[in-house]
Amino acid sequence: MGKISESAQRSNPVRAARVITDLDEFLKQTLPRSADSGPKYAQLHAALVQAIESGVVTEGDKLPSEIELTSMTPFSLGTVQKALKALMEDGLVVRKIGAGTIVRQPDERMKQPLHCRFSGPDGVFLPVFPTLVNRQSVDETGPWTSALPENARIVRLDREIRISDAFTMVTRFYVDALAFPFFMEKDFAELHTENFKSLMQKEANIVVAAIDHKLTFIRPDPDIAARIGVAPSDQILKISVVTSITTGEAIYYQEFFIPPNDLDLAIESRLQSKF
DSSP states (O other): OOOOOHHHHSOOHHHHHHHHHHHHHHHHHHGGGGTTSSOHHHHHHHHHHHHHHTTSSOTTOBOOOHHHHHHHSSOOHHHHHHHHHHHHHTTSEEEETTTEEEEOOOOOOOSSOSSOEEEOTTOOBOOEEEEEEEEEEOOSOSHHHHHSOTTOOEEEEEEEEEETTTEEEEEEEEEETTTOTHHHHSOHHHHSSOOHHHHHHHHHOOEEEEEEEEEEEEOOOHHHHHHHTOOTTSOEEEEEEEEEETTSOEEEEEEEEEOOOSOEEEOOOEEEEEO
């Protein structure tokens, strides 16, 4: 999901010309209505998002170049570049040297992620696109055993999480199915992009008091290595998380397997709030 094939990137000349014509007409109709609605780059960004969502441009289409968009709109080159960067951060386009700006298949992103807040030099958090890939009962013991209640019926949910176009990471989420049965009852499709903490708030009305993190560098097992695109001999970052409610009882244990990258990661350790 979200990848653009080589053939899709090579739009035929007729289609490419049609994209420019249709988008030019769309922007001429749309931009005047948003002239007083915030920063100029945000106006152009919003118009381009609308063009993608309404089908004026579709997956695989190449957007006009920065210079072409500057001539099509009343905005400067800097404004156009900022709007295109925002589109990329939204996960709606891919920008590649020599290929231009390509519209990608829209992905559903996780809302208000707590543990996956990566940012680049500009400090803007990148969009997070999770996919549930496995759900299973857990019989073996591990750090999750001591973290969760003694008589818990532990289930594990694995997700592959794409951080914008930067990299893919893997998480393993351990929870007591007796206390939170909806993690086993809901369809896979319902859990792909669900914020698990928000789900626990909605279904169980819990209050989180502490989120404790442990960071270690490990060599991943072959399955994790293949999923995140590294060799088993490479070192990666593993983050172990135990989240507890006001009584001190842990409600979930989670592991994050993160490949080497040059992004910043924001980590919340303590809070007193309802998910």
